[in-house]
Amino acid sequence: MNDHIHSRCEELLGSLSAYIDGELAPALCQELEKHLEGCDNCRIVLNTTKRTIELVHSPVEKSDLPEDVRERLFKRLNLDDYLKHQSG
Amino acid sequence: MLIRKRKPEVSLEQEAQEGEAENIEELKPTVFADWSGLPEDRLLSAEGKALLDGAITSLPYLLRVVFLLRDIEGLSIKETAETLDLTETNVKTRLLRARMYLRERLSAYYAEHLQEEER
Numbered sequence: 001m002n003d004h005i006h007s008r009c010e011e012l013l014g015s016l017s018a019y020i021d022g023e024l025a026p027a028l029c030q031e032l033e034k035h036l037e038g039c040d041n042c043r044i045v046l047n048t049t050k051r052t053i054e055l056v057h058s059p060v061e062k063s064d065l066p067e068d069v070r071e072r073l074f075k076r077l078n079l080d081d082y083l084k085h086q087s088g
Numbered sequence: 089m090l091i092r093k094r095k096p097e098v099s100l101e102q103e104a105q106e107g108e109a110e111n112i113e114e115l116k117p118t119v120f121a122d123w124s125g126l127p128e129d130r131l132l133s134a135e136g137k138a139l140l141d142g143a144i145t146s147l148p149y150l151l152r153v154v155f156l157l158r159d160i161e162g163l164s165i166k167e168t169a170e171t172l173d174l175t176e177t178n179v180k181t182r183l184l185r186a187r188m189y190l191r192e193r194l195s196a197y198y199a200e201h202l203q204e205e206e207r
Binding site for chain 2: 010013014016017018020021023040041044045047048049050051052053055056057077079081082
């Protein structure tokens with residue numbers, strides 16, 4: 001397997017995040033899926049990106065962040081408004 | 089998790105403009121090991137979790153907050169954009185960069201695990 005990607009791959013990988021979120025326009029979605037069928041590297045990037053997001057979502061990770069820590073983290077990030085909005 | 093202290097005099101908007109990098113070069117993947125099939129208990133070993141935490145912490149500020157709100161808190165693109173006072177396009181770009189960065193970091197680590205397994 002080649003350990004590099006082509007310019008076409010680069011172009012399509014720019015849409016990868018939107019594709020994972022199901023927010024890609026149907027035409028581009030189709031184009032990306034067609035490309036994925038024939039491109040091992042892009043398929044690997046897609047699968048491992050999805051897996052990365054899943055790992056962050058894992059309940060183990062979530063429960064590791066107690067409420068007070070979460071609150072401090074958000075305050076530190078200047079996102080208090082978001083927390084207020086959530087509880088209000 | 090250690091969070092880098094933001095310079096208070098710099099607004100989110102200013103940082104967004106300064107840090108703007110639409111260049112795809114920055115998120116070009118270089119590791120192509122398919123570790124997505126490894127079982128979760130191996131992926132989320134103590135070492136794996138520490139690596140993931142460290143990778144999230146090392147994200148630049150605006151990539152980190154976008155990733156945090158969207159992928160950890162589960163806000164929509166629109167809600168994330170409103171919370172951070174960024175455009176939706178800006179949020180999408182940052183989310184892509186954050187995800188690709190984390191993928192690359194995890195891939196480098198898990199690629200070694202795959203090699204060990206093959207030996």
